[in-house]
């Protein structure tokens with residue numbers, strides 16, 4: 370048995386996550402799109418298909434964050450109105466019989482953000498909306514007070530950026546070992562709150578792969594940065610070490626390169642991102658403007674710089690789109 374194949378069940382039995390998703394998510398080869406990007410090979414890791422209930426990368430972390438909890442627990446989390454993390458928390462907590470309260474700030478109106486906002490409002494017990502991102506702390510206070518009146522509150526950090534959730538993304542990365550025919554040069558993912566890239570960095574380190582994780586920054590630098598992501602990874606590795614699971618952490622630098630993709634702000638489409646959407650669409654890859662489009666824009670550029678075999682982490686699922 371390979372190292373990764375042995376590691377995953379060990380991690381699951383030590384941390385006892387809940388069961389919310391269908392694993393492994395598919396890995397699809399996309400030769401036509403690879404050629405269009407100038408890459409030798411391109412694979413799409415379909416994290417958007419993680420659950421028929423509502424998919425996306427955040428299901429990975431929620432398996433480790435939602436349970437075990439008291440029966441009347443109220444989950445409280447925060448994010449933009451188009452936050453998949455907020456929506457997926459409400460959907461998957463609801464499937465476990467729990468309620469969710471959301472504090473949200475407005476983000477630019479796109480088809481995707483509108484669909485996620487409407488689905489979140491329908492699935493959460495309560496949404497407290499700030500008028501602007503600066504108003505989020507006050508909205509959060511109001512949301513917390515309301516949640517407390519409903520039952521015992523469990524806080525989930527924005528984006529689910531918690532060491533336990535990072536372990537979920539580590540398991541996602543380990544799935545690649547049995548799915549890929551060749552070692553990839555790069556794994557490209559949107560970089561928001563950092564948990565996804567942190568888990569993928571731990572996975573390639575555990576596999577002793579020379580692969581670079583390319584995190585395309587789609588949120589402000591204060592949130593999406595190399596320091597926070599590396600710290601999350603180290604805290605996840607410490608958590609596993611406390612359960613007797615020692616990961617071979619990279620001796621030198623954490624294998625993450627952060628690439629700029631934000632544009633004027635979180636959730637604002639960029640010209641490069643929109644061009645990436647137009648490039649991907651004829652090949653059947655539907656990208657959202659906030660995460661997928663901005664991240665995919667890095668793929669042709671990486672190919673130009675000599676990265677030949679690339680995995681693209683496809684993280685966004687439109688609610689009701691499966």
Ligand SMILES: Cc1ncc(COP(=O)(O)O)c(C=O)c1O
Nearest residue numbers: 453561562563564565660684685
């Ligand atoms: C669809 C989608 N993709 C990617 C990300 C970025 O993941 P992370 O926050 O783990 O960096 C998010 C974060 O909210 C997301 O919702």
